[in-house]
Amino acid sequence: PTKLKSRRQRWNVRPSEMSKNTLNPIRAIVDGMKLTPNPHKSMIALSIGDPTVFGNLPTSESVLQAMKDAIDSHKYNGYAPSVGYQKSREAVANFYSQPGAPLEAKDVVLTSGCSQAIELAISALCNPGDNILVPCPGFSLYKTMAVSMGIHVKLYNLLPEKSWETDLQQLESLIDDKTTCLIMNNPSNPCGSVFTKTHLCNILSVASRHCIPILADEIYGDMVFPDCEFHSLAPLTRDVPILSCGGLAKRWLVPGWRMGWILIHDRNNVFGPEIREALVRLSQRILGACTVVQGALESILNSTPAEFYQNTISFLKSNSEICFYELSTIPGLTPVMPSGAMYLMVGIEMEHFPEFQNDVEFTERLVTEESVFCLPATAFEYPNFFRIVVTVPEEMLLEACGRIKEFCVRHYRHLSQGSNDLDQ
Amino acid sequence: PTKLKSRRQRWNVRPSEMSKNTLNPIRAIVDGMKLTPNPHKSMIALSIGDPTVFGNLPTSESVLQAMKDAIDSHKYNGYAPSVGYQKSREAVANFYSQPGAPLEAKDVVLTSGCSQAIELAISALCNPGDNILVPCPGFSLYKTMAVSMGIHVKLYNLLPEKSWETDLQQLESLIDDKTTCLIMNNPSNPCGSVFTKTHLCNILSVASRHCIPILADEIYGDMVFPDCEFHSLAPLTRDVPILSCGGLAKRWLVPGWRMGWILIHDRNNVFGPEIREALVRLSQRILGACTVVQGALESILNSTPAEFYQNTISFLKSNSEICFYELSTIPGLTPVMPSGAMYLMVGIEMEHFPEFQNDVEFTERLVTEESVFCLPATAFEYPNFFRIVVTVPEEMLLEACGRIKEFCVRHYRHLSQGSNDLDQ
Ligand SMILES: Cc1ncc(COP(=O)(O)O)c(C=O)c1O
Ligand SMILES: Cc1ncc(COP(=O)(O)O)c(C=O)c1O
Secondary structure, three states: OHHHHHHHOOOOOOOOOHHHHHHHHHHHHHHOOOOOOOOOOEEOOOOOOOOOOOOOOOOOHHHHHHHHHHHOOOOOOOOOOOOOOOHHHHHHHHHHHHHHHHOOOOEEEEEEHHHHHHHHHHHOOOOOOOOEEEEOOOOOOHHHHHOOOOOOEEEEEEEEEHHHOOOHHHHHHHHHOOOEEEEEEEOOOOOOOOOOOOHHHHHHHHHHHHOOEEEEEEEOOOEEOOOOOOOOOOOHHHHHHOOEEEEEEOOOOOOOOOEEEEEEEEEOOOHHHHHHHHHHHHHHHOOOOOOOHHHHHHHHHHHOOHHHHEEEEEHHHHHHHHHHHHOOOOOEEEEOOEEEEOOOEEOOHHHHHHOOOOHHHHHHHHHHOEEEOOOEEEHHOOOOOEEEEEOOOOOHHHHHHHHHHHHHHOOOOOOOOHHHHHHH | OOOHHHHOOOOOOOOOHHHHHOOOHHHHHHHHOOOOOOOOOOOEOOOOOOOOOOOOOOOOOHHHHHHHHHHHOOOOOOOOOOOOOOOHHHHHHHOOOOOEOOOOOHEEEEOOOOHHHHHHHHHHHOOOOOEEEEEOOOHHHHHHHHHHHOOOOEOOOOOOHHHOEEHHHHHHHHHOOOEEEEEEOOOOOOOOOOHHHHHHHHHHHHHHOOOOOOOEOOOOOOOOOOOOOOOOOOOOHOOOOEEEEOOOOOOOOOOOOOOEEEEOOOOOOOHHHHHHHHHHHHHOOOOOOHHHHHHHHHHHHHHHHHHHHHHHHHHHHHHHHHHHHHOOOOOOOHHHOOEEOOOEEEEEOOHHHHOOOOOHHHHHHHHHHEEEOOEEEEHHOOOOOOEEEEEOOHHHHHHHHEEEEEEEEHHOOOOOHHHHHHOO
16 A cells, blocks of 8 residues: 555656756747837848858858768768767867967867867866856856756856956956856857957966866857957966867857867866866767767868858958947947957947837847847846847848847937936 | 955865766776787677677668768758757658657657767656666666766666566566656667567556656667567557657667657647657757758658668678577577667576676676677676677677687586585
């Protein structure tokens, strides 16, 4: 009878807590918006962080050829080691090795996209109850991962008035003895900002003072405009251990291929063999990247013509400048000029748009009236801004900017002296 | 000063508990073995569950062509939805739809290999502290996943004397109110067994009586010998909800491509929208399968010639029969004839091999003396057996069986009446 009692008598299958705690803020916000475009205007989406959607930024033919060669070789159909083929890891190590931050194959773990790199890095370093430091505004996946694992998130501020540099004091004030990882993202999604060497050293000082390892999300590494320089974090420190996450998605314009990596930088031997073993063990759960892409990797890294990278960059720079210039002329908007990546953040002077409660309502109405969709930065925990993806074709961007202007002009309200008087 | 106290003063980065709890028993056992082959004999590995390693079982040219077409189309480089392209999900749904178990695109989640399918299914259904029912002997990943998530594992027995059918009574006795998932694997790794319709219905009865959803690992589905029939589980029940996990790895002989899926069968609407949403949310963590493989999927499923599947099956059957026949003549070994998949389990009558403590020592010495490596079934929680992978070329298999015979003959000890006398 005890046995009978403990039996389930009817169906009651509930989703797990972890699945309920896996929250994607972008989906939560976008799905909650009423996105009904103006039927008289074609829809323009400036919201999608996928550079391939409009067809104007194809990957290099040499990248595609590398894939076909890998297929024709018949060598890349079986299981690879869970951390990737030795040769492919070597190719990544050679590509990213620098004086001051040397890499060997053993320092590279290949993953299913940069997303899995981030997942493995957080899972290796953090326990439930720990906390991690996450940039704000920042890419939402860090928080999604952490919360689903019971890890607390402390947001540190990036300052738009300082080209989105970190508020170092506030960052430092968040650290306690449960802080097990500092996540930084350079170049930044959603800001398009690129940190100077000095600023990177300042961040490293904080990490060093408090002995916090860094997860450096450098997926947009080297995607910086010509007048700017990208510095990866690792060569700038001798003591702070760094897991640098990257992948093919952005620079090679093939996000669907799910090829990412973790570069383990540990010159001070802080991680020791234990963290490396943790990453290897975690990589065995689902195995990582598609072997065909792994087989093509060496050639993708070494044989893509320099011109391809340059063309992407000049397109992104040109589009960013056009967008910045156009939006600068619009009353009530404050665009922040980016230096890299593929995004541009725009501040909304909400006091001039009293019709709208916040960035979500603002961008919602922009769809209703002008059929232009920009992601409200509430999705990045940063209200009163919206993010523009600058990978769309130039004419489309211009058309979108024109419509945004009309929209703002239509809804802009001057702060009259009169209303100020009334307040007093 | 409080602040200073809470600061970490020196580097002390520890791997997470989860990473420490991610245990791969195969690695743990194999890495602990002294595997030094006999220098006078070439190594033969009958241990590797990768059908591609010896080159004798290439995938179909049409499968490779589908990949190259997908690349040339330039359509599959961007992000797909996290559960996969609609068209690719539709193709899987059509391929696996059956009377009594219809599938639509919405019932399919594409994943990074069957491993991720298993991970998502367990993560969606189970909380820490719950328990799941896992076959013994069985594929080790179920336990690896569960333990890493704090989910308890209860092993239910498969009976070699009954062609590895489930011990239904023992299975049922394990169920309590914390049991949230029954995992079954048919055809089986490591047994090569294929369940009859009647036996499947018996398993379903247990699940139905106790209202336990089933994770059916059917990655070897349809890989059964011609004199046998494969029945997928879903059409045999009206009430038990089933997550059927599968993928391209085995039947299409491309395990490295990491293409898997979950088929959601829920005719009784027990899962409801909640479990589906849980799977979708979990799929957004790292996104799933490589888009090129997704793009090729429809053609892979629909245009692979029937001959290709038949050739694989007849090769596996022929090799299994050869292996079974050869090993049957060896004193002290009890091979169990498989009906499908690509494995064969061999019992070791340990009492006849007093030199060896267990299957691990037995297989270790087989390497030292004969340069033949078979996986000790302790890796599947099933001591005193070893597993042979029957995908190796026929001559290699024959040579290996010959060496196993010499080894056994050399070490076999008769249980003499004399020693029995002494015991009395
Ligand atoms: C900052 C950042 N990190 C990581 C990722 C994820 O990259 P992947 O598609 O390779 O998983 C993205 C994708 O948009 C990103 O913006
Ligand atoms: C029973 C079983 N399920 C799942 C898997 C994993 O398949 P995949 O390589 O697609 O992740 C395997 C691989 O050997 C297996 O034997």
